[in-house]
Amino acid sequence: MVLGLLLARAGVAVTVLEKHGDFLRDFRGDTVHPSTLALLDDLGLAESFARLPQRRVNTVQLPLGADGSLVTVSDISVLPGPYNYVAMVPQWDLLDLLADEARKEPSFRLRMSTEATSFLVERGRVTGVRYRTSDGRTGELRATLTVACDGRGSLARSRPELRLRQFTCPMDAWWFRLPRRAGDPHGLVGGAGDGFLTAMIDRGEYWQCAALIPKGTDAERRAAGLERFMVDFSAAVPWLADRAHALRSWDEVKMLDVRLDRLRHWHRPGLLCIGDAAHAMSPVFGIGINLAVQDAVAAARHLVEPLRRGAVGLADVRAVQRRRWPTAAATQTLQRFAHARVIAPVLAGRPPLGNARWAERVSELFTTAPWFRRVPAYFIGYGAMRERPPAESVR
Numbered sequence: 275m276v277l278g279l280l281l282a283r284a285g286v287a288v289t290v291l292e293k294h295g296d297f298l299r300d301f302r303g304d305t306v307h308p309s310t311l312a313l314l315d316d317l318g319l320a321e322s323f324a325r326l327p328q329r330r331v332n333t334v335q336l337p338l339g340a341d342g343s344l345v346t347v348s349d350i351s352v353l354p355g356p357y358n359y360v361a362m363v364p365q366w367d368l369l370d371l372l373a374d375e376a377r378k379e380p381s382f383r384l385r386m387s388t389e390a391t392s393f394l395v396e397r398g399r400v401t402g403v404r405y406r407t408s409d410g411r412t413g414e415l416r417a418t419l420t421v422a423c424d425g426r427g428s429l430a431r432s433r434p435e436l437r438l439r440q441f442t443c444p445m446d447a448w449w450f451r452l453p454r455r456a457g458d459p460h461g462l463v464g465g466a467g468d469g470f471l472t473a474m475i476d477r478g479e480y481w482q483c484a485a486l487i488p489k490g491t492d493a494e495r496r497a498a499g500l501e502r503f504m505v506d507f508s509a510a511v512p513w514l515a516d517r518a519h520a521l522r523s524w525d526e527v528k529m530l531d532v533r534l535d536r537l538r539h540w541h542r543p544g545l546l547c548i549g550d551a552a553h554a555m556s557p558v559f560g561i562g563i564n565l566a567v568q569d570a571v572a573a574a575r576h577l578v579e580p581l582r583r584g585a586v587g588l589a590d591v592r593a594v595q596r597r598r599w600p601t602a603a604a605t606q607t608l609q610r611f612a613h614a615r616v617i618a619p620v621l622a623g624r625p626p627l628g629n630a631r632w633a634e635r636v637s638e639l640f641t642t643a644p645w646f647r648r649v650p651a652y653f654i655g656y657g658a659m660r661e662r663p664p665a666e667s668v669r
């Protein structure tokens with residue numbers, strides 16, 4: 275949607291296909307990072323965005339303490355400028371805002387309930403997609419450039435020449451809601467239990483809860499009973515214990531498969547992959563949305579001119595990967611480190627970082643040297659490389 279808006283504002287004809295009839299998916303993550311807040315400001319959307327329901331979060335906490343206690347590893351409030359926080363906004367509200375804004379451009383079309391089903395390929399070049407609508411109609415859409423921003427289950431991943439590289443992930447996520455009450459904490463709150471980690475996202479009326487469980491243990495844990503999980507959960511998050519019974523059946527607990535992978539090639543003639551389609555991100559640090567948005571901004575900047583000319587060469591799409599690959603690879607390396615050295619040991623009931631003394635030292639460093647938290651704060655806030663939108667899209 276970000277890429278569609280930026281290109282349409284620059285006068286490029288864009289059609290966005292979305293397979294669902296609305297944006298009401300609740301498992302996308304709600305984080306809008308400083309880089310995206312600054313982008314919305316550049317696009318003249320800061321005021322409309324400020325009117326959306328939101329909570330502000332400044333800190334990220336990980337269970338690095340020797341006893342699994344939470345340590346602040348990143349304090350975004352120390353960053354300079356007005357956007358020194360992460361806004362927690364239901365993603366459907368943000369997407370609706372972007373869609374409404376893009377629809378003001380005569381060259382923009384959004385086709386909801388329309389699923390891309392395969393690529394059109396002519397003489398080795400992708401020339402568009404075949405699609406199917408929710409009422410069963412099918413058709414073809416031709417394009418100078420097709421951008422796959424269809425997430426980690428991307429259609430582009432069916433193309434073996436793009437070469438998917440997968441990394442091991444120690445966890446999956448359970449996703450469920452619990453009621454929120456006046457007097458509860460605000461923002462993003464974490465916790466560590468016996469064999470699981472939790473994160474609660476403040477969505478105003480309710481808590482969107484995530485529980486990270488060891489990969490592949492979903493069926494076995496469900497078989498142990500909901501009551502057992504609720505007892506463990508209440509022990510890990512005592513301030514929510516009085517509402518644990520609000521969860522009545524396992525049907526209310528969705529299992530989200532966590533993946534971390536990356537395409538070696540994000541492009542082929544006529545095709546570019548960005549966001550999770552190019553590099554599926556783990557929920558660790560909550561930065562996948564930031565990366566996807568920044569990919570879109572970089573893609574718009576590199577592609578406006580060739581798209582206006584109506585001729586996008588391999589060098590143009592390659593330039594986008596060259597620009598964005600280092601950030602994606604560096605971020606995934608950090609996520610892999612957190613998976614291996616923090617999440618996997620904690621889920622297995624061992625101290626993070628190999629031994630309790632190390633964990634204590636690092637935890638001390640984060641606690642006693644606030645400057646140490648600046649590096650992850652900048653990384654989470656802006657990513658390794660900050661992207662600027664094309665001048666034509668700025669308002």
Ligand SMILES: Cc1cc2nc3c(=O)[nH]c(=O)nc-3n(C[C@H](O)[C@H](O)[C@H](O)COP(=O)(O)OP(=O)(O)OC[C@H]3O[C@@H](n4cnc5c(N)ncnc54)[C@H](O)[C@@H]3O)c2cc1C
Pocket residue numbers: 291292293294301302303304305388389390391423424425426427428429447530531532533548549550551554555556557559560561562563564566
């Ligand atoms: C459990 C979990 C929690 C997470 N929490 C966070 C978080 O808090 N913060 C954060 O920054 N990141 C988080 N992430 C990572 C984040 O969700 C992704 O990195 C981010 O959503 C990627 O954005 P995207 O636009 O590339 O893909 P997506 O958000 O997956 O969007 C893809 C879109 O394409 C549509 N689509 C798919 N296939 C087709 C098709 N064939 N035709 C038409 N439309 C199609 C989908 O309906 C969807 O709207 C989390 C990930 C997981 C697994």
